[in-house]
Structures are given as C-alpha cells and as structure tokens.
Amino acid sequence: MLNYILRRGLMALLVALTVSFGTFALFHFATDPAQTIAGEDAPQEMVDDIREQYGFDRPVSVQYGDWLGSALQGDFGQSYFWKQPVVELIKEHAKVTIVLALSALGVTILIALPLGISAALKPNSWVDRFALSTAVSAQAIPNFWLGLMLIILFSVTFPIFPVSGDATWKHYVLPALVLGASSVPAVMRLTRTGLLDVLSSDYIRTARAKGFVGYRLILQQAMRNALLPIVSVLAVQLGHKLGGSVVTESVFSMNGLGRLAVESIFNSDIPTVQSLILIFVLTFVLLTLAADLINAWLDPRIRMG
Amino acid sequence: MSTASILDIQDLSVDIPTDSSTLHAVRGISLELNRGETLGIVGESGSGKSMTALALMNLLPPAARRQASCIDFDGSDLTHATERELASKIRGQRIGMIFQEPMTSLNPVYSIGRQLKETMTLHRKVSDSEAEKRAIYLLERVGLPDPASRLKQYPHELSGGQRQRVMIAMALMNEPELLIADEPTTALDVTIQAQILHLLRDLQREFGMSMILITHDLGVVSRAADNIAVMYAGDIVETGKTAEVLENPRHPYTKELLECVPGYRGKSQQRLGAIPGIVPAMTGEISGCAFASRCPRAADVCTTTNPPTKKLHEGRYFVCHEPETEQGEGTAERPVGSERIGKNHSRGAEAILAVEHVSCTFSVRRGLFGKRKPLQALDDVSLTLNKGEVLALVGESGCGKTTLTRTIMGLQAPSTGSVSLNGQRIGNLPPMERARMIQPIFQDPYSSLNPRKTIGEIIAKPLVVHGIGSSHEQHKRVRDMMELVGLPSRVFNSYPDQLSGGQRQRAAIGRALILNPEVVICDEPTSALDVSVQAQILNLLLDLRDELDLTYLFVTHNLSVVQHMADRVAVMYLGEIVECGERDQVMSSPKHPYTHALMDSALSISPGESVPDPGLSGDFPNPMNRPGGCPFHPRCPIAEQQCREEAPGPELIDNTLVQCWKAKTAGSQLKS
Numbered sequence: 001m002l003n004y005i006l007r008r009g010l011m012a013l014l015v016a017l018t019v020s021f022g023t024f025a026l027f028h029f030a031t032d033p034a035q036t037i038a039g040e041d042a043p044q045e046m047v048d049d050i051r052e053q054y055g056f057d058r059p060v061s062v063q064y065g066d067w068l069g070s071a072l073q074g075d076f077g078q079s080y081f082w083k084q085p086v087v088e089l090i091k092e093h094a095k096v097t098i099v100l101a102l103s104a105l106g107v108t109i110l111i112a113l114p115l116g117i118s119a120a121l122k123p124n125s126w127v128d129r130f131a132l133s134t135a136v137s138a139q140a141i142p143n144f145w146l147g148l149m150l151i152i153l154f155s156v157t158f159p160i161f162p163v164s165g166d167a168t169w170k171h172y173v174l175p176a177l178v179l180g181a182s183s184v185p186a187v188m189r190l191t192r193t194g195l196l197d198v199l200s201s202d203y204i205r206t207a208r209a210k211g212f213v214g215y216r217l218i219l220q221q222a223m224r225n226a227l228l229p230i231v232s233v234l235a236v237q238l239g240h241k242l243g244g245s246v247v248t249e250s251v252f253s254m255n256g257l258g259r260l261a262v263e264s265i266f267n268s269d270i271p272t273v274q275s276l277i278l279i280f281v282l283t284f285v286l287l288t289l290a291a292d293l294i295n296a297w298l299d300p301r302i303r304m305g
Numbered sequence: 306m307s308t309a310s311i312l313d314i315q316d317l318s319v320d321i322p323t324d325s326s327t328l329h330a331v332r333g334i335s336l337e338l339n340r341g342e343t344l345g346i347v348g349e350s351g352s353g354k355s356m357t358a359l360a361l362m363n364l365l366p367p368a369a370r371r372q373a374s375c376i377d378f379d380g381s382d383l384t385h386a387t388e389r390e391l392a393s394k395i396r397g398q399r400i401g402m403i404f405q406e407p408m409t410s411l412n413p414v415y416s417i418g419r420q421l422k423e424t425m426t427l428h429r430k431v432s433d434s435e436a437e438k439r440a441i442y443l444l445e446r447v448g449l450p451d452p453a454s455r456l457k458q459y460p461h462e463l464s465g466g467q468r469q470r471v472m473i474a475m476a477l478m479n480e481p482e483l484l485i486a487d488e489p490t491t492a493l494d495v496t497i498q499a500q501i502l503h504l505l506r507d508l509q510r511e512f513g514m515s516m517i518l519i520t521h522d523l524g525v526v527s528r529a530a531d532n533i534a535v536m537y538a539g540d541i542v543e544t545g546k547t548a549e550v551l552e553n554p555r556h557p558y559t560k561e562l563l564e565c566v567p568g569y570r571g572k573s574q575q576r577l578g579a580i581p582g583i584v585p586a587m588t589g590e591i592s593g594c595a596f597a598s599r600c601p602r603a604a605d606v607c608t609t610t611n612p613p614t615k616k617l618h619e620g621r622y623f624v625c626h627e628p629e630t631e632q633g634e635g636t637a638e639r640p641v642g643s644e645r646i647g648k649n650h651s652r653g654a655e656a657i658l659a660v661e662h663v664s665c666t667f668s669v670r671r672g673l674f675g676k677r678k679p680l681q682a683l684d685d686v687s688l689t690l691n692k693g694e695v696l697a698l699v700g701e702s703g704c705g706k707t708t709l710t711r712t713i714m715g716l717q718a719p720s721t722g723s724v725s726l727n728g729q730r731i732g733n734l735p736p737m738e739r740a741r742m743i744q745p746i747f748q749d750p751y752s753s754l755n756p757r758k759t760i761g762e763i764i765a766k767p768l769v770v771h772g773i774g775s776s777h778e779q780h781k782r783v784r785d786m787m788e789l790v791g792l793p794s795r796v797f798n799s800y801p802d803q804l805s806g807g808q809r810q811r812a813a814i815g816r817a818l819i820l821n822p823e824v825v826i827c828d829e830p831t832s833a834l835d836v837s838v839q840a841q842i843l844n845l846l847l848d849l850r851d852e853l854d855l856t857y858l859f860v861t862h863n864l865s866v867v868q869h870m871a872d873r874v875a876v877m878y879l880g881e882i883v884e885c886g887e888r889d890q891v892m893s894s895p896k897h898p899y900t901h902a903l904m905d906s907a908l909s910i911s912p913g914e915s916v917p918d919p920g921l922s923g924d925f926p927n928p929m930n931r932p933g934g935c936p937f938h939p940r941c942p943i944a945e946q947q948c949r950e951e952a953p954g955p956e957l958i959d960n961t962l963v964q965c966w967k968a969k970t971a972g973s974q975l976k977s
Contacts, residue, residue: 123367200366202409208364209402210424210475213392220423224414299414300459 001303004296012289019281020071024064026277027270028056036268037080071278077271081264086275089260096166097256100179100248101241103172107180108187108237113230115184116191117218123196131192135185147178147251164253175252179245183237190233195226228295235291236284243280311483311515312338312361315375319356319539321368326588330356330369332539337620338483338532343509343516345530345547347523349562349835351584353539354519355405358487361517362396363388379482398428401476405488407468411460417471418456424478436478443474447504464924466497473505480512487519494701494925495862499906502529502916521836523566524865524908527551528916532620535559538584538595545621548912555615555623557600565840567869568909577840577869583805594626604628657856658690658713658743658824663722665708665880669929680929682708683719684880687955690824695850695857697867697888699903700877701925706860709877710826713858715739726824737771744817748829750809754801754816760787761797764815771820782819789852790815791845807838814845818853828860843870864907868892876900879928879936886961896961896968898941901975920975935966943967943974 027033034051035042051057055066070077076086119131154174155163165171198204199222207221246258257276264272296303319331331353338344348354359365361376361383376383383395396402404410412420421440425431437456444452447470460468469489476484486505490498506529509516520526526533527547534544535556543556554560563569564578582599585591594600597607604626612626665683682705690696700706711717713724715731724731726742734742744767747753754763761783768779787794790811801809810830817825827846831839843866849855859870867874867888874892875885876899884897895901902919921940926932935953938944945967953966965971 202404202406203412205364206402206404206410206472206475207412208392208396209362209404210397211392211395211427213388216427221412225412300416301413301461304459304462 001296004303005293008289008292008296012285015285016282019285020068020278021064023274023277023281024067027274028060028063033270036270071275076275079264079269079272081267081269081272086272089272090257090275090279093255093257093260096254097242097245097249097258100172100175100245100254100256101238103176104179104183104241104245105234105238107176108183109234111180112184112187113191116188117195119188119192120195120199121218128192131188135188138181139185141181143178143182143247144251146181147174147248150174150178151251166252166254166256171252171254175245175248175254178251179241179248183241187230187233187237190229191226194229195222198222198225201225224298228299231294231298232291235287239280239284239287242283309339310337311340311379312336312517313375313377314361315373315377317357317360317373317376318371319353319360319365320370320372321366322370323588328587329539329589330587331360332591334534334536334539334541336534336541336544338515338517340482340515341509341513342531343518343529345526345533346517346519346536347521347526347533348536349521349584349837351538351587352536353587354521354536355487357536358402358485358517358519361485362391362400362402364396364402393428397424397476397481398479399481400483400485401479401481403469403472403476403484403486403489405491407465407472407492410472411468413460415459416456417458417460417463421456421471421475421478424475428479439478440474443477444471446477446508447471447474448500449474466493466501466924469493469497469501470504473501473508477508477512481514483515483517484509485517485519488521489518490525491520491522495864495906495908496701496902496919496921497924498525499908499916499919500921502908503918505529506916522908523551523563523569523836523910527910527912528908528914535562538591539587540595540624542596542625543623545617545623549621551910551912555617555627556596556625557602558596559623561599561601562837563910565837566865566910567840567843568865577844579840579844580837581841583807594624602628655692656689657692657727658858659725660686660688660709660713661723661725662687663709663712663719663724665705665712665717666720678929681931682880682928683712685722686880686882687722688875688882688885690856690858692823693850693854693856694872695859695870697871697874698858698860698877699862699864699867699874701862703925703928704877705880705928706877707828708880710745710828710858710860714743714745714826740767741771741820742822743824743826744820744822745826745828746810746813746817746830749833750806750813751801751833753813754809756801759798759800760792760804760812763801763812764819767816767820773820783815786815786819789849790818791841805838806834807841810834810838810842811845814842814849818849818855821853822855824856824858826858826860829862830859831866832861832863839866846870864892864903865909876903879926879931881936881964882962883937883964884961886959890959890961894959896958896963896971897937897965898943898967898971898975899937901971935964937965943971 034047034054034056038047038050055063074087079086079089082089115131115134119128122128151163151174154160161173162171204217204222207217212221245256246262249256249258261273261276264276314334314336316333316335317331318329318333321328321330334357336344346354346357356365360371363371365371373384378395383391386395418437418440422433422436425436425439426433440456441452444455449455449467449470463471489505490501493501502525518526518530530547532545533547533550534541535550535558536542537558543550543554543559550559551563554563561578561580565580567577580599585595585598593608593610594612597603600607606626607628612624614622614624616622663683663686664681667680667682668677669680686709698706698709708717712719715734715736718732731739764783764786765779768774768782773779774782784794787797792808792811792815796804796808801812804812830846831842834842846857847870850857861867871888873886874888875882876891876897877883878899884891884895884900891900892904895904902921905917906919908916920942926939932939934950935948938948941948947966953964955962955964956968958968967974
C-alpha cells in the first residue's frame with residue numbers, strides 16, 4: 001500500500017509540475033504580459049518600463065523558477081486589478097466556493113446513490129423508470145434556469161430562502177441544490193449500471209448460494225465493488241464544482257472563485273487568472289489522487305497490482 | 306419418496322421469457338437422490354443441467370420462472386419456500402454449492418478468510434476464532450499449503466485450482482447434507498481436475514454428504530457418480546446406475562453421445578460417431594421427441610407423439626418410442642467406428658517443419674517502477690513435423706504451447722534458435738509467403754471470426770489479401786471450400802452470429818485452408834465445442850488431412866482427442882518438451898513422470914473405476930519463478946538430489962525423446 005501511495009504521489013507531483021509550467025508558459029509565450037498590463041495603446045516606453053519593473057526582461061527559466069518559488073511559499077504575486085495580494089483574494093473567495101461545492105456534493109450523494117441503488121435492485125420497475133426519467137430531466141434542465149425557478153418558488157412566492165448572497169447558511173441551500181442536481185444524472189446512472197453489473201456477477205451468485213439476501217447482500221457483498229467507479233466520478237464532479245460553478249455563483253450572486261475567475265479574465269488580471277488556473281488544476285490532481293487512494297483501499301487488486 | 310432419499314424433485318420446469326417468446330430451459334423433469342450418493346447430471350450446453358441445479362435453491366437469474374409440483378429436500382418442500390426462508394435455512398447451510406468459474410466466483414475485494422468465515426457466522430452464533438479454526442481446518446483438508454496465512458490473501462493472488470479449492474472449502478463450512486457441484490473442474494487443467502475430483506470424493510465419504518455433479522464430461526461422470534441422468538433439450542432422457550447407463554444405453558441420444566467421445570471404443574483413428582444437426586430451439590413447444598430430428602432411428606410416431614417413459618427396473622428409466630426402424634433422418638455420417646480412416650499416405654517420410662533449439666525469453670516488468678524480470682517461455686525446444694502427420698502438442702496452461710505456435714507461425718521471433726519450413730528459415734520468408742504455407746485454426750470460433758463480415762467474405766479474405774484470382778474465381782473457390790468443410794451454401798451471406806458453434810469452426814477451417822497451406826496449426830480447435838460437435842470437427846479435420854495431404858500441429862489439453870488424432874505426441878512442461886515420440890509409446894508407456902501424471906489424470910469413460918490421484922504435489926508453478934535443476938522436480942514424486950541440482954538433457958530411449966534423469970527407471974518406479 002505504501003508503495004502504491006508513493007507511486008501515485010510521485011505521479012501527481014509530476015502532473016502538477018507540468019501543469020504549473022503550462023500555465024506559466026501560456027501567459028508568457030502567448031501574450032506579451034507587459035503590453036497587456038500597460039494596455040493596447042500604451043506608448044512603447046511605458047511598456048518597456050513595465051517590462052523592467054515586473055522583471056519580464058529576464059530569461060523565461062529564471063522567471064518561472066522565481067514564480068514557482070514564491071508560489072510554493074504561498075506568494076502568488078500582486079493582483080494588477082484589485083491591487084492586493086492574489087493569496088488574499090483567493091482566500092476570501094475560496095471559503096464560499098468550498099462550502100458550496102461540498103454541500104452540493106452532499107446533495108448529489110444523497111439523491112443519486114439511493115436512487116441509483118433502488119433502481120438497480122428492481123430494474124424496469126416504477127422506481128427504475130422514475131430514476132431514469134429524473135436523470136434525463138436533470139440532464140436536460142440548464143443550471144441557470146433551475147436556479148431562477150427555485151428563486152421564484154422558494155424566495156419570491158414562498159420566501160423561505162434569501163434570493164442572493166452568501167452571508168448565512170440559508171444562502172447556500174438553493175445554490176447547493178442547483179449545483180448538486182447537475183451531477184445527479186451521471187452519478188445516478190453509474191450507480192445503477194455499476195450495481196446491476198455487480199449483482200449479475202458470479203461472486204454475487206456465490207454469496208446468494210451462501211445464504212446472503214436483502215440488505216446484507218447489497219451492503220456486505222456488492223456495494224464495495226460497485227463503489228469503485230462511483231468514487232472516481234464523484235472526485236471529478238467535486239473538481240467541477242470547486243472550479244466551475246461560475247453560472248450558479250452568478251445566478252445567486254455569490255462571491256466565489258468562479259466569479260473571481262470571470263472578473264479577472266475580463267480585467268486581464270494575469271497573476272490572478274494564472275493562480276486560479278493553477279489552483280483549479282491542482283485541485284483536480286489532488287482529487288484524482290484521493291480517488292485513486294480510496295479505490296486502492298477498497299480494492300486489493302489495485303493496492304497490490 | 307423413500308426414507309433413503311434426501312432429495313426428490315417432481316415435475317420441475319424453468320422458463321425464461323425472452324423479447325419475442327419464452328425459452329423453456331427445463332421441461333418438467335423428475336429426479337431422486339439417495340443419501341450419501343452422487344448423482345451425475347450430464348448434457349451438452351443448453352440441455353438445462355445448470356438451470357436445474359440453480360432451480361433447487363432458486364438461484365436462477367431474476368427473469369427466470371420456476372415451477373415444480375414438489376422439491377422435497379429431507380422432508381421439507383422447497384417449492385414454496387420464500388427467498389428469506391431459503392437464505393436463512395437452506396442455502397450455504399444445508400445445501401452447499403460449487404460453481405464452474407473459479408476465476409470469477411469469489412468476491413475480489415474481500416480476503417479469503419473473510420469469505421470463508423462469513424459463510425459460517427452468517428448462519429450460526431459462532432465466534433470469529435471458531436470460524437477461523439474451521440476455515441483453516443478445511444483449507445488444509447482441500448490441500449492448500451500453509452492455510453493460516455492464506456486467510457489474509459485475496460482471490461487474485463491465487464491460481465484457478467487454488468481458488469476452486471477455496472470454493473470447495475467455503476461450500477463445506479457448515480457441513481452441508483447436499484453439495485451441488487456445477488462443472489467444478491471444467492475450467493481447470495487435467496491434473497488439477499483429477500486432484501479436485503479425488504478430493505471431492507474423499508470429503509464426501511468423510512462428511513457423509515450427498516452430491517449432485519453437473520458436467521458435460523462423460524469421463525468425469527463415469528468415474529465420480531453412482532447414478533446418472535442424461536439431459537437433452539431440457540428433459541431427462543435416460544437415468545439409472547452409472548455403469549448400466551454407460552455400458553448399456555437405451556436412449557438413442559445416450560448411445561450417439563457415447564460414440565462421439567474419442568476413445569470410448571478403445572481404438573483410435575476410427576471414425577467418431579457424430580450426431581448430425583443441432584439441438585432444437587428451446588423456445589415454443591416441441592411436438593413429439595426433442596431428439597427426433599437428429600435421431601438415426603426416428604419414425605413418424607417420434608415427431609407426432611410425446612415419447613413414453615419406460616421403466617426397466619426401479620431407478621432405471623428412459624424416454625423413447627423405441628421404433629424398430631434403423632434408418633431415419635439423421636444418418637448423414639455413417640458408419641460409425643467401422644472403417645479405418647485414410648488412404649494411408651506415406652506419412653512421416655520427410656520433415657516439413659523443423660524447430661531447432663528455439664528459446665524465447667520475455668522481459669516482464671511489474672508496475673511502473675518495478676524491475677524487469679526475464680520470463681523464459683521456451684527453453685531450447687527442438688521439434689520436427691513430418692509431412693502428412695498429426696503431431697499433438699500437450700501441456701497445461703502456461704507451459705508455453707501458445708508461444709511455440711506463435712513462433713512457428715513467425716508471429717514471434719525466437720530469442721535463439723530457428724524455425725525452418727521446407728528447409729527455409731521462417732524468419733527469412735516474406736510474411737505473405739509464410740502465411741500461404743502455415744495457417745492457424747483457433748480455439749474460440751465465437752471470437753476468431755469478424756462479426757461484421759459474412760461467412761463468404763471471411764473465407765475469401767486470404768485470397769483477397771494475397772490477390773489470388775479474379776473475384777469470380779475467388780467466389781467459386783469459396784463455394785468449393787464451403788462444400789469441402791461441410792457448410793451449407795445458404796450461409797454464404799450469413800454473419801457468424803447466425804451460425805452454430807460447429808458451423809463457425811467449419812468456417813474458420815475453410816478460411817485456414819483456402820490458401821492450400823502445407824501446415825495447419827490447430828490450437829485447441831474443439832475445446833469450446835460440445836462433444837457431439839467436437840466429433841464432427843475431428844472427423845472433418847482427419848478427412849481433410851487425407852484429401853488435401855495436410856500436416857497438423859494439434860495443440861490440445863484433451864488427451865482423448867490426442868489418442869484419437871495424433872501420430873506422434875510432444876509433451877510440454879514449463880517451456881520445455883519433456884517427452885516426444887510415437888503416440889502409443891508416449892501414451893501407454895510414458896517415460897517422464899510428468900507424462901505419467903498427465904496420462905493418469907485423463908478420465909476415460911470407465912464406470913466402476915474411481916478417479917485416480919495423479920500424485921503430483923503442488924500446482925503448476927508460475928513461469929516467472931522457474932525452479933532450478935529439472936523444472937519439474939518440486940512436483941515430481943521420484944525426484945532425487947541430482948534432479949534438484951542439474952537440468953537433464955534430451956535422451957533417446959525406445960525412439961522416444963525424454964528429458965529426465967530417471968527416464969529409464971521412472972516407469973517401473975511410478976507403477977509401484
């Protein structure tokens with residue numbers, strides 16, 4: 001197991017390094033950062049000044065090392081637009097996004113797993129059909145529309161939850177529902193087909209022949225096998241929620257990372273955008289690593305292979 | 306039901322609804338099993354034997370529907386027992402079950418120990434340590450070395466034979482009164498098969514269990530069962546004491562089936578009986594006798610009226626009209642066993658293929674950062690194939706058979722040594738030339754034919770690739786070839802999945818022969834087929850050999866097929882040819898202890914004889930950890946110091962090439 005963790009960890013580190021160089025290179029090769037900061041029509045001297053002031057005239061490798069060194073120490077530079085350290089900015093916004101993403105993940109799990117399991121236990125029954133049609137509708141409904149509908153229903157018609165903002169836990173209920181619902185179809189379907197697959201396997205037949213039946217058969221024999229693909233997909237879904245909840249955050253006017261990213265892009269705030277991309281990607285790398293480790297813990301074949 | 310019987314089934318049916326109609330998998334069968342006895346249920350695929358076994362404890366697939374007027378197990382009726390009653394009182398507790406596929410029948414994510422123990426703790430109030438004690442005891446009984454440490458292992462760490470032993474131990478955890486074994490040895494090598502059957506018989510005696518043994522292998526059932534029931538198309542057509550049924554079969558199907566088994570008549574190289582046609586569709590009603598369309602004795606009454614059950618004496622029944630006529634619809638392949646095949650070509654005169662000192666070493670790396678380790682798949686293999694002969698290559702899985710055939714076909718370059726065909730090195734031949742001279746026939750006709758091409762296209766493909774003839778000529782040659790291999794011309798435009806297994810294998814043979822190759826490599830060509838179909842294919846291969854003057858390298862693990870087909874036999878073990886010589890020499894007086902064990906494990910049909918113990922210790926070793934000295938020494942019953950230290954070289958004794966230090970004395974030593 002230790003061997004496996006080390007191997008996976010090393011792989012994750014390599015991916016992270018590659019990505020960090022990619023994000024760095026993107027801005028330094030695709031654009032002239034000095035020109036971007038100065039503005040399209042700035043005079044050449046001003047651009048040169050900026051280039052010298054920010055150190056863009058140094059060799060790329062030195063700049064990358066410098067940037068990576070500071071990033072590792074938690075210094076992502078100064079935001080051009082907000083004129084404050086990027087770290088502060090991200091810290092401020094990350095809280096909202098993390099709370100939102102985790103509660104959305106909770107919503108997904110609470111809806112998708114029970115629904116998927118009951119659908120798999122009785123394929124082609126009314127539960128199964130209900131689950132499948134829920135999945136199809138959830139897939140078809142756009143996030144922003146569901147958000148607006150929920151606002152009309154639960155904030156306007158029946159004013160239970162606030163319309164927008166992120167001050168109290170109540171502010172998180174509707175956005176978490178919206179964001180969570182978007183992952184339900186994928187997770188539900190995977191739970192259903194995965195469990196159906198496991199239930200028709202030879203070893204479940206063996207377990208039945210041994211006398212396992214009902215919830216014991218599902219929980220003590222089948223579930224661990226069925227969980228493997230679900231863990232992987234949940235990790236990806238959580239990554240999406242942490243990095244890409246732009247629409248939901250906008251609809252509910254929440255000050256999360258998604259909105260920070262959009263505003264930084266509109267304002268050409270390179271250090272912020274760069275740091276956000278790096279953080280999003282690292283989140284994915286870490287989540288995938290976590291999923292791999294959980295799966296290795298669940299399945300001896302991965303652990304020992 | 307008499308007091309002696311533990312199981313009494315009356316009128317059991319299993320129906321499986323399909324999209325368009327209903328499949329009648331089991332059609333109202335009745336069975337009785339006496340306490341302490343073994344009932345063998347024999348039949349070909351689709352005969353309903355597995356469904357019968359699953360139906361007892363209602364373990365059928367969810368869609369299947371079961372009906373029975375009575376399933377009496379030791380006084381309690383299982384027909385109306387609910388799922389929960391069956392689970393809490395019967396399954397795993399009073400009736401244990403062993404399944405066919407040891408590779409997939411154990412839960413991959415839980416340890417062996419947990420899976421064994423839970424079988425016990427689920428049903429009884431026993432402590433974990435008591436269950437563990439029982440698990441260790443049983444693992445020891447089923448012959449797994451070092452059982453205590455096995456408990457921590459996971460299924461993927463064990464070989465197929467070891468997993469099947471774990472399955473058996475698991476089924477015995479609660480000392481069941483009845484053990485149902487569904488093809489328990491089909492997926493295993495012959496020496497392991499003999500070990501497992503031997504073990505089952507010992508355990509059965511020890512625990513006083515009754516047993517239902519389901520198999521397609523008449524050899525297995527003849528040795529292991531007290532009574533047998535022969536199933537055909539969902540019905541039991543004949544039942545009785547094993548010896549009576551096999552020595553004096555009354556139902557035409559039983560008779561025909563026995564004729565299909567190579568070696569049943571004791572003599573080789575005779576035409577096998579082959580049951581023409583295929584099992585009728587199991588959907589819808591069958592009017593009259595289900596076997597009528599294939600029966601050589603069928604009369605009009607057979608197709609119109611359901612055949613009566615005839616009782617010879619208590620416990621001996623068969624279901625047949627017994628028409629007087631000896632000629633019916635299905636007399637296509639006659640006569641059985643009469644003529645010696647072939648025009649006796651001057652066989653074996655000249656060497657056509659020579660394998661000289663071929664070694665093949667792969668380097669295998671485990672994991673991303675693991676060390677590369679060498680895997681010696683072939684070790685100094687020399688072999689000649691003479692024009693017109695059938696050379697059988699025998700060995701257990703992992704012994705290097707496949708690597709050798711790939712090397713011969715030029716698909717794998719040897720690390721050292723050479724393969725030459727008609728004096729030319731295979732490696733120097735252009736691939737097209739090589740392919741024209743050597744063609745393969747593979748094991749599984751279900752996956753070796755492209756499902757998106759028609760049979761005509763598949764057989765014509767080699768001609769197209771080699772650019773032989775105009776499309777009109779190609780078409781004609783394909784038609785001729787189809788006739789030669791016995792494919793009806795109407796399947797020309799059919800797709801493989803519309804054909805039966807036997808027809809597909811005929812198509813594969815046609816594709817292999819269309820280029821007029823000199824050497825055909827047959828890699829287990831019949832092991833995916835039923836016995837009756839296997840007989841058709843073996844007959845066809847021998848006919849074609851004579852007609853087209855072919856030379857076969859015949860790879861198989863089935864020794865009765867070897868006995869039937871081969872002129873010479875080569876036995877492989879861990880990448881070496883340990884014995885090679887004339888068939889009769891090798892098979893009746895083997896010189897190498899491994900050949901000896903193999904021949905001992907072969908289960909020919911002989912009721913009354915028990916399953917022999919092959920006397921091999923341990924399992925087939927992992928080729929990654931090849932033992933030093935003679936590679937066979939850890940399992941050899943007569944190994945000595947010299948065998949452990951030095952690898953023996955080939956030695957010619959009585960015209961047989963043997964690699965063993967004790968070849969001269971092994972025969973007499975092993976017999977005692």
